[in-house]
Amino acid sequence: MASDIPSIAPAGIALDGGAKKTLLRKIPHxxxxxxVAEGEAVNGFTASWVTQGSFEPPLVVMAVRxxxxxxxxxxxxxxxxxxxLAADQKDLAAVFFKPQQGVGGRFEAAPFQLGPLGLPILEDALGAVECQVVGQVAHGDHTVFVGEVRSAVLHRDGAALELGPTGWQYGG
Ligand SMILES: Cc1cc2nc3c(=O)[nH]c(=O)nc-3n(C[C@H](O)[C@H](O)[C@H](O)COP(=O)(O)O)c2cc1C
Known part of the structure; x- marks a missing residue:
């Protein structure tokens, strides 16, 4: 837990909420x-809070509500x-953050296959990696998962979809 980590940060510092929001929204995503998969069930959702965390072993970091x-x-x-996702797949990203008809229902809009680790791999995406969780921090309204990349498939190369040009906000 993050609260177990010793810190010399002084208590009682007032946070400027406006500055915090403006600055954090400038982090590119x-x-x-x-x-995700559990037994026979699969699910998928749009995620933007994702980054690489290590070259060797290859790690990615993702925050999940x-x-x-x-x-x-x-x-x-x-x-x-x-x-x-490819740069022209904004509509697909929208499908995967909207409410769905039952767990996994969003995949009706996007054909997928299961990868070597049994996780959904979208056929129309540029490609996908499958990750095994090697650490997590559950502190606040998102859980930060650290995943080691165990498989990777590249369907086609091209420009990837970025949050900024969509006009959507997720951050602050
Ligand atoms: C632009 C955008 C970015 C998002 N990024 C994340 C994210 O990084 N992590 C997350 O947990 N949810 C994120 N969401 C919200 C999820 O996509 C949404 O809560 C989804 O319904 C969760 O699906 P589930 O409850 O079926 O798991 C984002 C939503 C939008 C609109």
Whole structure:
């Protein structure tokens, strides 16, 4: 838990909420479809809080809403995939953050196959990696998962979808 980590930061510092929001929204993000699986069930959601965390072993870091369906599925399975969308796949990203008809219903808009680790790999994405969770911090409204990349498939290369040009906000 983050609260167990010793710190010499002084208490009682007032946070400038406006400055914090303006600055954090300037962190550039991509847009990905995270795939999860538990038993026979699969699910997927749009994720933007994603970055690489190590070359060797290859690690990625992703923050997942604590109250989402997928958060519990990742905690229980210890696995997730990250599908990299092409720059012209904004509509697909929108499908995967909207409410759905039952867990996994969003995949009706996007054909997928299961990768070597059993996670959803979107056929129309640029490609995907499958990750095994090697660490997590559950502190606040998102859980930060650290995943080791165990498989990777490249369907085609090209420009990836980025958050900025969509006009959507997720951050601050
Ligand atoms: C632009 C955008 C970016 C998002 N990025 C994330 C993210 O990084 N992590 C996250 O947990 N949810 C993110 N979401 C919200 C999820 O896509 C949304 O809560 C989804 O419904 C969760 O699905 P689930 O409950 O089926 O797991 C984002 C939403 C939008 C609109």
């Amino acid at each position: 991509g847009l990905f479809i995270c795939g 604590a109250d989402s369906t997928s958060n519990g599925m990742i905690e229980r399975s210890g696995l997730f995939s990250l599908n990299v």
